[in-house]
Amino acid sequence: MILMLSLFLFAFSYFIFLYIFSADDWALFPSNRHVYKNGKVLYAGDITDCEGVVLCHTQDGERVYNDDEYIRLATLHAVGDLEGYIATGVHTAMRDDVTGYDKFNGLYNVSGTGNNVELTIDSRLCVKAYQQLEGYCGTIAMYNYRTGELVCMASSPSFDVSDNFIASDEDEGVYMNRFLSSTFTPGSTFKVVTACAAVGTLDDAYEREYVCNGGTTIKGEWVACTGNHGTITLEDAFAYSCNSYFSQLTVDLGKDTLTEYAEKLGFNGEFALDGVKVATSSYNVDDAKTIDFAWSGIGQYKDLFNPLQYLTAIGAIANSGTAVKPYIISSIKNDLGFELYNAKIEETEMLDKYTADSVAELMDNTVEIYYTKERFGNLDVCAKTGTAEIGEDDIPHSVLVGFVDDTDMPFAFVAIVENGGSGNGIALNSVSNLLQYAAEIYK
Numbered sequence: 539m540i541l542m543l544s545l546f547l548f549a550f551s552y553f554i555f556l557y558i559f560s561a562d563d564w565a566l567f568p569s570n571r572h573v574y575k576n577g578k579v580l581y582a583g584d585i586t587d588c589e590g591v592v593l594c595h596t597q598d599g600e601r602v603y604n605d606d607e608y609i610r611l612a613t614l615h616a617v618g619d620l621e622g623y624i625a626t627g628v629h630t631a632m633r634d635d636v637t638g639y640d641k642f643n644g645l646y647n648v649s650g651t652g653n654n655v656e657l658t659i660d661s662r663l664c665v666k667a668y669q670q671l672e673g674y675c676g677t678i679a680m681y682n683y684r685t686g687e688l689v690c691m692a693s694s695p696s697f698d699v700s701d702n703f704i705a706s707d708e709d710e711g712v713y714m715n716r717f718l719s720s721t722f723t724p725g726s727t728f729k730v731v732t733a734c735a736a737v738g739t740l741d742d743a744y745e746r747e748y749v750c751n752g753g754t755t756i757k758g759e760w761v762a763c764t765g766n767h768g769t770i771t772l773e774d775a776f777a778y779s780c781n782s783y784f785s786q787l788t789v790d791l792g793k794d795t796l797t798e799y800a801e802k803l804g805f806n807g808e809f810a811l812d813g814v815k816v817a818t819s820s821y822n823v824d825d826a827k828t829i830d831f832a833w834s835g836i837g838q839y840k841d842l843f844n845p846l847q848y849l850t851a852i853g854a855i856a857n858s859g860t861a862v863k864p865y866i867i868s869s870i871k872n873d874l875g876f877e878l879y880n881a882k883i884e885e886t887e888m889l890d891k892y893t894a895d896s897v898a899e900l901m902d903n904t905v906e907i908y909y910t911k912e913r914f915g916n917l918d919v920c921a922k923t924g925t926a927e928i929g930e931d932d933i934p935h936s937v938l939v940g941f942v943d944d945t946d947m948p949f950a951f952v953a954i955v956e957n958g959g960s961g962n963g964i965a966l967n968s969v970s971n972l973l974q975y976a977a978e979i980y981k
């Protein structure tokens with residue numbers, strides 16, 4: 539009897555396994571990855587932003603995007619194209635959800651109209667962010683570090699789906715969502731990680747001093763600084779982004795500690811947005827010579843960050859060490875309004891409270907004494923810029939990470955403007971414009 543039951547269970551499990559496996563296989567088959575099948579739309583439902591603005595819907599058997607050109611451009615990487623070139627867009631990555639395909643039953647939902655997907659993004663903020671990037675490649679994103687809602691995600695360049703666009707080699711990866719699928723050199727924004735390692739492990743983190751002579755010599759090699767800061771402490775070295783201080787600090791902290799804190803903050807780890815895996819941030823100093831290791835602590839050498847990972851880490855610093863996982867799918871409802879999915883807050887402890895709060899304070903102080911709060915329209919912004927060197931003949935990337943310490947708009951942000959120059963230029967100004975616009979809406 540037991541044998542028969544076991545055989546039955548085995549056969550049954552095998553059947554279920556085959557069924558799920560082949561259903562998945564079907565769904566992943568390239569020609570079936572877009573919302574059209576054999577030229578016919580698969581009755582995908584509405585995709586809306588957090589305010590109910592319809593970004594894309596089905597009308598007379600055709601997928602129709604929003605009327606506004608800028609909304610189309612700024613939300614394209616979130617929504618996705620129809621051919622499936624933007625692999626991370628809802629149309630492709632969430633294809634089963636938006637078409638209402640149920641892999642357990644192998645059917646589309648009863649009335650065949652697809653499911654409605656509500657996103658967390660505010661298309662107004664996406665447009666504003668996209669406009670700030672115009673003319674440059676890059677990405678600007680912002681999320682609520684208390685709830686995890688990704689309120690703004692813009693990736694440039696984009697293209698207008700209504701133009702029957704086909705990309706050429708000069709189009710700089712238009713199909714790639716740089717927020718999810720790219721990694722970048724962090725430059726001085728990595729001093730956030732090094733500062734975490736310092737306050738997290740050194741009893742005298744705030745008292746120790748290093749000397750800057752417009753740079754410093756490490757094992758006979760010169761590390762240049764952008765200023766001549768003399769004898770300097772952590773607080774000022776962070777605010778003025780002193781390379782001499784941070785390179786010497788890095789060497790004293792050692793490879794194990796730096797690696798430990800980089801990994802606490804998500805480097806070398808896996809991140810995803812609603813199940814869509816993002817590019818992996820990397821910090822690897824195993825084979826680094828001392829001078830290379832010193833450069834790694836100031837965000838050069840081989841350091842690479844993915845914007846979603848770093849945004850999450852900055853969110854954890856803003857949130858006293860608790861990282862709230864970012865998400866973009868707010869809810870999925872079928873055509874009868876029945877809720878199939880509703881997002882939930884997912885938290886992990888990235889840092890201890892003391893370390894997170896201490897580094898948040900360093901970022902606050904940086905804006906206070908160096909950039910000034912006025913440059914952010916007097917919003918309580920805490921931030922760190924980076925000017926990421928990417929090669930001797932190339933203009934550096936302009937990078938900014940930070941957050942707003944404000945209960946009405948608890949937003950963490952990340953901005954990368956490729957070949958945009960100093961972080962204190964276009965990245966900072968772009969985010970400032972975006973935040974001041976957000977304040978008009980949310981405050």
Ligand SMILES: [Zn+2]
Pocket residue numbers: 750751752753763764765766767768779780781782783
């Ligand atoms: Zn210096």
